[in-house]
Amino acid sequence: MQNTTHFSGKTALIMGASRGIGLATAQVLASLGAKVVLAARNEQEIGKQALLIKQQGEIADAITCDVSQYSSVLNAVDYCLSLHGQIDFLINNAGVIEPLTTLVESDPSLWGLAADINYKGVYHGMRAVLPHMIKG
Numbered sequence: 001m002q003n004t005t006h007f008s009g010k011t012a013l014i015m016g017a018s019r020g021i022g023l024a025t026a027q028v029l030a031s032l033g034a035k036v037v038l039a040a041r042n043e044q045e046i047g048k049q050a051l052l053i054k055q056q057g058e059i060a061d062a063i064t065c066d067v068s069q070y071s072s073v074l075n076a077v078d079y080c081l082s083l084h085g086q087i088d089f090l091i092n093n094a095g096v097i098e099p100l101t102t103l104v105e106s107d108p109s110l111w112g113l114a115a116d117i118n119y120k121g122v123y124h125g126m127r128a129v130l131p132h133m134i135k136g
Helices: 020-031 043-054 070-084 108-135
Strands: 011-015 035-040 060-064 089-092
Touching: 011 020, 011 070, 011 108, 020 035, 020 043, 020 089, 035 043, 035 070, 043 060, 060 070, 070 108, 089 108
Parallel strands: 011 035, 011 089, 035 060
Antiparallel strands: none
């Protein structure tokens, strides 16, 4: 069956795009014609992955972003807008699974960091992108 979904002229900002689901999403959207901006904490890895996507003839850029920090998310949004003038999709994929341990053995600061990434990070992404999406 031929894929009839196309994303030409659309721009996606993808959080947590250095590997796994985020990277796969970036690759698929780029192959369907979207301009993708990969965002993650690992600057070297997202730069490498964006280059691999570009080598396939697609439009891909990368920016370092720590979703637990609202200012970092705003920076990524501004970068994406400066390159492409729009953000049509936000893929809020950044997340961590650690620390996996019992409550008694857990480190409150590590648990707090996981909450900052997994919960606040989603809020930070939506809060930073929605005003630009609403403007259209």
